[in-house]
Amino acid sequence: MSDETTTMTGPEDWQHWALVMARANQMLLEAWADSLGKARQMPGLGLAQPPVDASDPMQWMSAGAEAWSKGLEGWSQMLGQYASAGEARDRRFGSPEWRENPLFDTVRQSYLAISDKLLGTVEEIEGIDDKARDRLRFATRGFVDAMSPANFLATNPEVMKRTLDTRGENLLAGLRNMLTDIQRGQVTQSPDGAFELGRNLAVTPGKVVYETPLFQLIHYAPSTPEVLGTPLVIFPPWINRFYILDLTPEKSFVKWTIDQGVSLFMVSWKSADESIRDIAMDDYAAAQAEAIDVIRDLLDVPSVHAIGYCVAGTTLAATLAWLAAKGEADKVASATFFTAQVDFEDPGDLKLFVGDETMATLKQLTAEDGVLDGRVMAATFNLLRGRDLIWNYVVNNYLMGNDPPPFDLLHWNGDVTNLPGEWHRDYLDRLYRQNLLVKPGAISIRGVPIDLGRIETPAYVQAGREDHIAPAGSVWKLTRTLKGPTRFVLAGSGHIAGVVNPPAANKYQYWTNNGAPASLDEFVAGATEHKGSWWPDWIEWLNGLDGKTVKAEGARIPGDGKRKAIEDAPGRYVRTR
Structure with missing residues (x-):
């Protein structure tokens, strides 16, 4: 990230971030309460009870920081095992921050090296039949895509910059997007209202x-x-x-x-x-x-x-x-x-x-x-191309807090x-x-x-x-x-x-x-x-x-x-x- 990135320097900044966390916590609690009212848990979150005290924003922040630190510890161990990787054309790492900042350049290269190693290991394993290898290859590819540093706030410089620049508003917008998708049971791939049958789709007389x-x-x-x-x-x-x-x-x-x-x-x-x-x-x-x-x-x-x-x-x-x-x-x-x-x-x-x-x-x-x-079949097809049809939207919709761009084909995909x-x-x-x-x-x-x-x-x-x-x-x-x-x-x-x-x-x-x-x-x-x-x-x-x-x-x-x-x-x- 550039040296011009916003930093927290005074009590007003801390107060703002505390309010951001409190608002996020309130959104989660409201969604949790709504799920209880419908006598079911929210798919994917498993919010059977509030994770932290809703009245204490600092407790919410501490819990999150502890979780991130554990994740970073595991990531650091992987970084120590493989030093570098060759260049790869990968739009997940298209932003210049991934190369201009030495830390994130190392994260990027190490992840690509680890990915290559894991996927290559699947092909080298002896004593398994083709069907077992196919299953292992698919599972490994899914794991590798899911663990990309681009998918996490703490290891994605674009998201970190956006978070500081917007003073956390992107995370609130992203949380709102995520909770909406959970209620729908689908990841939003094209914004609501952009397309309508008979108006700009399926209009042939x-x-x-x-x-x-x-x-x-x-x-x-x-x-x-x-x-x-x-x-x-x-x-x-x-x-x-x-x-x-x-x-x-x-x-x-x-x-x-x-x-x-x-x-x-x-x-x-x-x-x-x-x-x-x-x-x-x-x-x-x-x-x-x-x-x-x-x-x-x-x-x-x-x-x-x-x-x-x-x-x-x-x-x-x-x-x-x-x-x-x-x-x-x-x-x-x-x-x-x-x-x-x-x-x-x-x-x-x-x-x-x-x-x-x-x-x-x-x-x-x-x-x-x-x-x-139909959402079951949609989820299956999305898994076949998880990098493009799942994790791309996790980053854009939930971490960056953006709405997905209008795309007629992806509107159809979600219908x-x-x-x-x-x-x-x-x-x-x-x-x-x-x-x-x-x-x-x-x-x-x-x-x-x-x-x-x-x-x-x-x-x-x-x-x-x-x-x-x-x-x-x-x-x-x-x-x-x-x-x-x-x-x-x-x-x-x-x-x-x-x-x-x-x-x-x-x-x-x-x-x-x-x-x-x-x-x-x-x-x-x-x-x-x-x-x-x-x-x-x-x-x-x-x-x-x-x-x-x-x-x-x-x-x-x-x-x-x-x-x-x-x-x-x-x-x-x-x-x-």
Whole structure:
């Protein structure tokens, strides 16, 4: 920190800091009292009783100082073990204070050295199998991220400077933010009020033209005089809201696709409640088939193009196999898979969350109403990227006392959906644990055994190079499972940014390989890199299947066909928690 940093020099300063501590203590006590009034403890704090005497601010300060001293003692022992580390590009230590102050430069370098040593040790341990090593690697990475000196006031020079400059007001603001998040059960990643469905998110014009207790079907208004004769339906994952594909207009895959002359429909799934607590995989596959039939009937067309994203892509594969088994494969002209897996032999870090203890916990969490609170899934996904999606906000929101900057994607990330509990456990068990979907006949839809090897539908398979939810190597296996022609594209970035990458942004890149690679490694070795978004490659592929167009009139206008408008897009299901 600079020499100009504010210091406490007189009784007025001490009085101010005592008042700051007293105000903080009062906030904690009020939150504690509120939790008792609701007959429960506050999650994460365990405040079963006041930790110190509320009438004595100095006791509060002393307790905090003692805790910090113990933490610093342990930190000092670690610093003594490893002297330095090489430079690392790490935005946690981007502030100049981390390098200009010798003490904090040593803290930074030592932490990085310790981190490297701990993570390296995991790879060197002998006598454990791959599954055990994966668990240990994940746990170690989580521990290393959690123990970063950037996460603590006493070892973060930016926070210390901010605390002195604001005379502690940042800590009070941060405490207020933390208590609010505890009550919500979620870390705030984008400020309330910055985004609103229908105002600056999900604003593409359209109408809900069909609905069931499980989903609404949105028909979007065309923006071109003519549209592709074969319409397109998108099946988003029901573990999230569909508007990840219809964020702000400049990022909207929906708007961009319509502007390319596509008749577009979107399924909006209902967030689970007790009315659909017993929904199973069969029901989601049947719902996809139902939406396909409704569109075919509405537009009087023989087939549709379909997109399945993540878990909805996994289910789309099951739906296609079901249709094939019934002799109805021609209902789907093509299938596009966004970061979807069907072979779960190596599904990445999510495999660490399907053990017996996790399954028992999920059963306990859904015992009362049969519904899994969406915040549980959100917390799991956040853990997969704890540095960016947890600790970044601990520092910014709680220590610095800032509100997070508005970010449409992170607003969506926090807009969780509830899941049918039995479906979720069944999905994890039969797919992640037993890997039954790729075993012919092992899974049935509506009593019909399915075989993914019978799918001959042309397919476009997109994977994200840095995807931590559906790893590219796992997604690649879809190309080996399907028997029809496939085009595989590897996109830069991960599970979300790798998909939501509009051409106008000119971000990232993607790779194609027009040869016949037998593995992902072979694909990468012979791939051609293309700058920017893969969306134009996809629309070229889609138009290449059948480029016939029709006038955008009659039933192609939402509500003008036999299915009258129920309400405007984005509909009420997407607004229901």
